[in-house]
Amino acid sequence: xxxxxxxxxxxxxxxxxxxxxxxxxxxxxxxxxxxxxxxxxxxxxxxxxxxxxxxxxxxxxxxxxxxxxxxxxxxxxxxxxxxxxxxxxxxxxxxxxxxxxxxxxxxxxxxxxxxxxxxxxxxxxxxxxxxxxxxxxxxxxxxxxxxxxxxxxxxxxxxxxxxxxxxxxxxxxxxxxxxxxxxxxxxxxxxxxxxxxxxxxxxxxxxxxxxxxxxxxxxxxxxxxxxxxxxxxxxxxxxxxxxxxxxxxxxxxxxxxxxxxxxxxxxxxxxxxxxxxxxxxxxxxxxxxxxxxxxxxxxxxxxxxxxxxxxxxxxxxxxxxxxxxxxxxxxxx
Amino acid sequence: xxxxxxxxxxxxxxxxxxxxxxxxxxxxxxxxxxxxxxxxxxxxxxxxxxxxxxxxxxxxxxxxxxxxxxxxxxxxxxxxxxxxxxxxxxxxxxxxxxxxxxxxxxxxxxxxxxxxxxxxxxxxxxxxxxxxxxxxxxxxxxxxxxxxxxxxxxxxxxxxxxxxxxxxxxxxxxxxxxxxxxxxxxxxxxxxxxxxxxxxxxxxxxxxxxxxxxxxxxxxxxxxxxxxxxxxxxxxxxxxxxxxxxxxxxxxxxxxxxxxxxxxxxxxxxxxxxxxxxxxxxxxxxxxxxxxxxxxxxxxxxxxxxxxxxxxxxxxxxxxxxxxxxxxxxxxx
DNA sequence: TTGTGTTGAGTTAGCGCTAACGTAACAGCA
DNA sequence: TGCTGTTACGTTAGCGCTAACTCAACACAA
Numbered sequence: 001x002x003x004x005x006x007x008x009x010x011x012x013x014x015x016x017x018x019x020x021x022x023x024x025x026x027x028x029x030x031x032x033x034x035x036x037x038x039x040x041x042x043x044x045x046x047x048x049x050x051x052x053x054x055x056x057x058x059x060x061x062x063x064x065x066x067x068x069x070x071x072x073x074x075x076x077x078x079x080x081x082x083x084x085x086x087x088x089x090x091x092x093x094x095x096x097x098x099x100x101x102x103x104x105x106x107x108x109x110x111x112x113x114x115x116x117x118x119x120x121x122x123x124x125x126x127x128x129x130x131x132x133x134x135x136x137x138x139x140x141x142x143x144x145x146x147x148x149x150x151x152x153x154x155x156x157x158x159x160x161x162x163x164x165x166x167x168x169x170x171x172x173x174x175x176x177x178x179x180x181x182x183x184x185x186x187x188x189x190x191x192x193x194x195x196x197x198x199x200x201x202x203x204x205x206x207x208x209x210x211x212x213x214x215x216x217x218x219x220x221x222x223x224x225x226x227x228x229x230x231x232x233x234x235x236x237x238x239x240x241x242x243x244x245x246x247x248x249x250x251x252x253x254x255x256x257x258x259x260x261x262x263x264x265x266x267x268x269x270x271x272x273x274x275x276x277x278x279x280x281x282x283x284x285x286x287x288x289x290x291x292x293x294x295x296x297x298x299x300x301x302x303x304x305x306x307x308x309x310x311x312x313x314x315x316x317x318x319x320x321x322x323x324x325x326x327x328x329x330x331x332x333x
Numbered sequence: 334x335x336x337x338x339x340x341x342x343x344x345x346x347x348x349x350x351x352x353x354x355x356x357x358x359x360x361x362x363x364x365x366x367x368x369x370x371x372x373x374x375x376x377x378x379x380x381x382x383x384x385x386x387x388x389x390x391x392x393x394x395x396x397x398x399x400x401x402x403x404x405x406x407x408x409x410x411x412x413x414x415x416x417x418x419x420x421x422x423x424x425x426x427x428x429x430x431x432x433x434x435x436x437x438x439x440x441x442x443x444x445x446x447x448x449x450x451x452x453x454x455x456x457x458x459x460x461x462x463x464x465x466x467x468x469x470x471x472x473x474x475x476x477x478x479x480x481x482x483x484x485x486x487x488x489x490x491x492x493x494x495x496x497x498x499x500x501x502x503x504x505x506x507x508x509x510x511x512x513x514x515x516x517x518x519x520x521x522x523x524x525x526x527x528x529x530x531x532x533x534x535x536x537x538x539x540x541x542x543x544x545x546x547x548x549x550x551x552x553x554x555x556x557x558x559x560x561x562x563x564x565x566x567x568x569x570x571x572x573x574x575x576x577x578x579x580x581x582x583x584x585x586x587x588x589x590x591x592x593x594x595x596x597x598x599x600x601x602x603x604x605x606x607x608x609x610x611x612x613x614x615x616x617x618x619x620x621x622x623x624x625x626x627x628x629x630x631x632x633x634x635x636x637x638x639x640x641x642x643x644x645x646x647x648x649x650x651x652x653x654x655x656x657x658x659x660x661x662x663x664x665x666x
Numbered sequence: 667t668t669g670t671g672t673t674g675a676g677t678t679a680g681c682g683c684t685a686a687c688g689t690a691a692c693a694g695c696a
Numbered sequence: 697t698g699c700t701g702t703t704a705c706g707t708t709a710g711c712g713c714t715a716a717c718t719c720a721a722c723a724c725a726a
Contacts, residue, residue: 006682017706022684031704052450053395054682056386057711064450067430073415073614078406085405085432089439094446097400097430099418106422113427117385117397226618255618262620281406282615285559285588287595339712350676355714364674387712390681 005048013046014039025050056118065308066096066114066122068107074224075280076250076297077125080147083301084123091309093120102190104128111137121308123147128192143311145304148195154318159307161300161321165195168293168325169202170209172247172275175291175327177210181245181273185218187232187257189249196221196249199277203247215240224249229256237264244272245333251276251283251292258290258332273333277325288331295325338381346379347372358383389451398641399429399447399455401440407557408613409583409630410458413480416634417456424642426453435523437461444470454641456480461525476644478637481528487651492640494633494654498528501626501658502535503542505580505608508624508660510543514578514606518551520565520590522582529554529582532610536580548573557582562589570597577605578666584609584616584625591623591665606666610658621664628658 011018016035023030024039025048031039042048056062067084069077081097088095096114100107107128114122121143127134131152138144138155146160169186176184186203189196200219207214217239222228229248233256236243246261248254254276261272268274268288276283279294300323310316344351349368356363357372358381375381389395400417402410414430421428429447433440440462447455454476460467464485471477471488479493502519509517519536522529533552540547550572555561562581566589569576579594581587587609594605601607601621609616612627633656643649 004682007684008682018682019684019707020705023705026684029703035704049445049449051390051682053386053389054711055684057384057390057713058682058684060711062386064429071415072405072418073408073411075406075408078411081430082404082406082432085430089431089443092446094429094431094450096397096427097414097418098422098427099415110422112382113425116382117427226614259618259620281559282618285592285615286619287592337712340714341712351712352677352714353675356675359714362673368674384712387681388714390683391712391714393681 004051005046006051007048010039010042010046010048013042060118062118062120063092064094064096064117064119065305065312066098066111066117066119067125068098068100068110068114068122068127069125070100070102070128072097072099075252075282076278079280079297080125080301080304083298083303084305085301086298087302087305087309091305093305093309100128102128104130104133108133115140120312121145123304123308124149126193126195143308145308145311147300147304150194150320154320156317157311159311159316159319159321161304161307161323163195163295163300163323163325165198166202166205168277169199169247170206171325171327172277172293173203173206173210175275175329175333176245176247176273179245179273179333182210182212183218183240183243184212184245184247185220185236185240185243186247187229187236187249187253188219188221189224189228189253191221193224199247199249218243222249222253224253226252226256226259229253229258230260231256233257233260234264237261237266246272246274248274248276251278251280251290254290254292254332255282255286258286258288269331269333275327275333279328283328283330291330291333292328293325294328295323337384338379339384340381343372343375343379343381346375393451395451395453396425397427397429397450397452398638398645399431399444399450399452400458401431401433401443401447401455401460402458403433403435403461405430405432408585408615409611412613412630413458413634413637416631416636417638418634419631420635420638420642424638426638426642433461435461437463437466441466448473453645454478456637456641457482459526459528476641478641478644480633480637483527483653487653489650490644492644492649492652492654494637494640494656496528496628496633496656496658498531499535499538501610502532502580503539504658504660505610505626506536506539506543508608508662508666509578509580509606512578512606512666515543515545516551516573516576517545517578517580518553518569518573518576519580520562520569520582520586521552521554522557522561522586524554526557532580532582551576555582555586557585559585559589559592562586562591563593564589566590566593567597570594570599579605579607581607581609584611584613584623587623587625587665588615588619591619591621602664602666608660608666612661616661616663624663624666625661626658627661628656632656 010021098110123145125147220232222232276292283290357369431443456478459481553565555565609625616623
């Protein structure tokens with residue numbers, strides 16, 4: 001490995017002080033245009049690249065943020081991550097990716113190492129931390145964006161981005177009403193998931209508006225995977241064979257449920273209508289194509305990154321974005 | 334934000350020199366067990382965490398690596414990334430995730446910023462760089478693992494991990510032979526993809542062993558997506574309606590092709606048998622379930638990370654792992 | 667007793683960069 | 697002419713840590 005060119009090398013070559021070179025490369029005022037150009041030429045020629053450690057040590061700033069997700073393999077988070085990464089790339093930021101595996105302990109550990117690395121901010125998706133633990137994390141990082149999670153108190157260095165789950169559920173129920181489906185099940189996600197709780201609320205409210213009594217037998221909780229959807233749907237169909245509409249926690253669950261319905265000899269959408277949430281790529285790959293609440297995932301990712309950059313720059317702060325999903329009517333309902 | 338505790342703070346509290354504290358936290362010899370324990374207790378109490386920049390500046394080591402993939406949204410890379418991240422987490426490494434979007438220029442830019450950050454090594458997946466450009470990157474990083482790409486010359490700081498595409502293709506063709514399918518198409522991926530080239534070779538070889546003449550009309554090139562598979566399959570079916578077996582570049586392409594076949598009224602697998610490659614989750618979600626060459630993606634990710642750690646530690650080097658995929662026979666062939 | 671090695675520390679210097687301050691030269695103005 | 701402000705640089709100091717060296721104290725063999 002070749003020794004790196006340092007600021008001092010450039011300074012010597014240009015016969016100026018290191019500070020002048022520093023100002024030139026950081027595009028700061030305080031030197032003439034000719035000299036600046038000359039230095040930049042030298043920088044180019046000599047292949048100089050600033051040392052991130054030295055800079056970080058001196059400025060206490062990296063251009064690096066942490067992205068914490070439960071599982072980057074899940075299309076939901078993969079899409080968000082992609083949006084974050086794209087926006088990061090455009091703004092010359094780098095991102096640390098960490099999976100928590102839906103495990104609060106691992107999440108804490110991940111945030112710990114990220115903090116050690118002195119990152120400028122964090123985008124934390126679907127945190128499983130307790131309110132108290134989350135408060136602690138929020139105050140220890142310079143800037144933090146929470147996706148899919150809220151916090152009671154506002155913080156100057158915090159922005160939250162949440163999907164309007166409540167309305168999402170109501171919109172789904174309304175569509176089922178339009179289709180004249182009255183036996184509506186909700187196959188929910190993990191009980192400790194916040195978006196699950198909000199969707200369940202919306203589901204109950206939707207029933208109430210339609211004056212349909214709430215039947216606990218029609219509400220299930222499962223893992224947010226196809227397999228989870230399969231298991232829950234099988235249990236549901238045994239328990240309530242008369243069900244004619246299923247609102248699924250997400251598209252993965254919806255697809256699993258749809259397949260089990262078909263295996264039970266129930267036609268989708270004729271006998272059972274199914275609606276998911278998220279609109280992951282699978283929704284249009286599967287047949288029948290999935291009717292689902294479209295959530296602009298990549299957009300959320302980009303938004304999160306941009307919001308974080310503003311936060312780091314001292315702008316914005318204490319905002320709460322609400323993302324309105326939209327019903328994409330396809331073939332399953 | 335609270336001021337961080339530094340080594341000096343601990344040193345003062347313990348009434349020893351900073352160096353002694355440094356030795357204690359880095360588990361190096363040179364101090365008594367009692368003192369070490371006392372210092373570690375203080376570290377714990379005072380919530381001291383070493384500053385990564387300072388350490389990096391002094392040692393020129395981060396515990397950070399870069400993971401470069403074309404698109405983290407693609408299940409293929411998402412699975413690999415997950416394996417890498419898991420292994421990284423276990424070994425207390427952090428990973429920078431970067432997408433290249435299959436774009437050589439963006440790949441170069443990404444590697445440039447990673448290099449600036451002084452990372453210990455890179456895992457580079459499906460690089461689109463030219464041989465020459467790749468050689469340059471290999472010599473500039475301390476350690477590098479290439480996934481899905483080879484390099485002519487060996488390097489002491491390089492390990493490659495490749496799937497045996499050639500044999501993969503041959504195994505697929507053999508299975509088609511067993512099924513007595515003779516009109517076999519290959520819907521390949523991007524022409525500049527190395528694995529595509531190797532699979533095409535294997536396809537041709539397989540035909541030769543079976544004494545089936547090579548028909549260029551049966552070979553297509555497309556984007557490695559469902560949509561790509563759809564387009565290619567539609568073109569194929571118009572061109573050669575008598576085709577009764579399709580070897581697809583990957584599972585996404587296979588699924589797209591499968592759906593188009595069905596839409597054209599061709600039953601899968603009765604009239605057209607289809608085999609993909611990779612065995613992404615979608616393969617078992619879709620109906621009929623996809624017969625495919627199973628590639629242990631998460632395992633490759635873990636292997637890559639472990640190999641990289643060995644490389645960074647000065648062990649290993651210049652190895653070339655060959656991953657043998659396995660035919661998972663399901664319902665599409 | 668002297669010499670030699672080992673153990674357990676401390677001291678020095680510097681990694682590469684930037685913030686903050688210092689300063690020379692010159693322009694503009696009363 | 698003297699004062700103030702501005703521009704264009706240079707100097708100093710230090711971010712927090714560790715490598716490499718130094719050194720004292722002690723054990724032990726000859």
